[in-house]
Amino acid sequence: MKLFAVQTFFQLGRDRSDLLINALWEHIEMSLISLLIAVFIAVPLGIFLAMYKKGAEPVIGTTAVIQTIPSLALLGFLIPFVGIGTMPAIIALSAYALMPILRNTYTGVKGVDPALSEAARGMGMNYGQQLMKVMLPLAMPTIMAGIRTGMVLIVGTATLAALVGAGGLGDLIMTGLNRSNNYYILLGAIPAALLALFFDAVLRITERKSSGSSITPIFIVVLAAVLVVATPNVLQALNLAEDEPEEIVIAGKIGAEPEIVINMYKLLIEEETDYEVILEPGLGQTDIVFQALLNEDIDGYFEFTGTAITNLLNEEPVSNDEQEAYEQAREGMLEEFNLVFLEPMAYQNTYALAITEEMAEETGVETISDLTAIEDELTAAFTFEFADRDNDGYPGVQEVYGLDINDVQTMDPGLRSEALVAGDVDLIDAYSTDSYMIRYNLVTLEDDENLFPPFNGAPLFREDVLMEFPEIENILNQLGGRISEEEMMEMNYQVDVEDADEEEVARNYLIEAGLLEE
């Protein structure tokens, strides 16, 4: 069994080697840039603070405060200011590494025996010479220890950067979490750990080589890091000079379904125009991707009507009729945000409450109302988003059904179906088209009070984008009214469970539907 698992893991590594190498490279690049920035800020600042002493504690204290901000919160906080992608990731990662490097530099330089610095001055060294010949070499072991700590922090935290579209090994981990696939998680986590060990070894060797009067090896390593980071970017910049077709950036939230759908958008647009479509799949949850759209980091993404009404517009749904809900969402988004909601597809991916088949048989529960009878014995696992959504989330359920579940836990979307199947919880919130509905034979409870608004998926674009590229409106409206719930569930299953490529799944559907030629 174990051997089988190891084989599966390596098989996945081979099959996905392109993905892995790309993610690894993104991870290295992001980590190195962040580390270099942190070093270039924290080391000179630490030296300055150590020499002038005043103000050291407040400054170091500030970096310590930054350290206490949860990394995801910091990433999310940065998006309105710097947008999505590598930029917020690098800023956040640099900020995290500041504290250990600054503190160690300060301690190291301050800890140099005053007699030695007096000797250096008395012998007629100027400030620079004192620093390079005496202070830095003596403080170097402490400074390097700080840099190594900062580096491990960066490489570890960089896995979260996937949530803001920065890519890296976190992409693989998020995919794994989302699909409840441990091999993907390991495919991201193991290289991340090895990367941390590798960087640590490089820094340790550098430190050993530089113990002595010379700190040249440090400069060589810094230079090498700068080159590694700069070369591809310079090459890219040179390539950019050439004429490129116009680009449209389309994003999707985390998960198989948005990624399949936006691949369909890409295939259709590129089939019928010369535009190049760049996809940003897995861009976190609603807040992050919506903010990215408003920031013009992306041009459009795949959104649901229900989410637009209750979450983005913060309105009550006027009706449970799909068409009326769509009208409400379309008008609201246009008025409030100058965003255009194109025609929605047929299937609904509504929120649902789901239980296992066995439990349904045991308790005879069929509707959400039925739950109130057994609410004192229930344990539920909800996503953070569901637990928080006023109108169509758990607060809404409490209000409309008078349901008061004994124990509610919040967890990542990818984990809650596992928790349900493992018997840790009795009830979860589910998306009706998610693959685990098939995989685990889950039963959805009827929304007998019609609480959940219709959730039809549709492209959401900025108005100015559609003015610039008017053709894409008609192209994407071809998907309007298509794709049934069963078809979507099947496609999700192919990706999540059978590990099919999202683009292939999208292409097959479009060909079958006659929208794309073979």
Place this chain on the structure above:
Amino acid sequence: MIEFDQVTKQFPDGTKAVNNINFRVKEGEFFVLIGPSGCGKTTTLKMINRLIDASEGTIKINDENILSKNLHKLRWEIGYVLQQIALFPHMTIAENIAIVPELKKWSKSDTNARIDELLEMVGLHPGTYRDRLPSELSGGQQQRIGVVRALAGNPDILLMDEPFSALDPLSRDQLQQDVGDLQKQIKKTIVFVTHDINEALLLADRIAIMQEGSIVQVDTPENILDHPANDFVRSFIGNKTNPWKETVEKVMSETDAPGAPVIPHTATLTKAVDQLKASEKDVLRVLNRNEAVGSISYKQIVHYLSDFEASVKEEVQK
């Protein structure tokens, strides 16, 4: 050579570490600043290489105000030996010694030759010691390197701040002897801070005794012993006798020296040496009321003086 003119150092909190002092150090002189802790002797020393700047008054080297010189160049020409030795632990012995020559942009070969020369001078074999780290040397060897490092740039002036106080008695004894010899050999102007009167008497050409920021007396060791300026000096030097004030009777041998120039038995050794020089003879006949009681020679005087030195050194060790 070095001249302090009404120099005062006042710290920001208002305390005066040095209060209106005046003195001159002559070229090639071994000048000792001494006094109890807190008397301002180290502050005075550090004002010479401007590790501390005077608040009032002027300090001149070779008639030039030190404030008008480039700070770094000034320090290159003033060797500095610290109480804490303060060799740079991450540099080899050769690298430590090479610092000032490199700052002065000497050629590699000149610097290397200088390192070897100086190591030989203090009895450390260059081949063995050049590439060692300071931590591999004993305390006494380390301070030898400290002295060598200060001399490396061939400065005119050497400042030594209680250089032997951190050493064990045996190393201290040896280094005092060596520095005394070195001084005769290389003829540098040395300003030396100590709180140990025996060390001062042993090494100094002249001694400046300081008390609470002021100089109480500046004079040769003999004159200080003979004519202490006040009770403070008297108590500070303790119960010391000046060997040169010893009578001839105490030092002479009882063998007669007929025909030699005569000297009374109560005359001092100083007097005896003066008379020996004047008469260009090696020996004097000692008379007590016109009766010969013995003779005294150069050899006996030198022997007596060196015995005295040894006894002083013994006290230093205690």
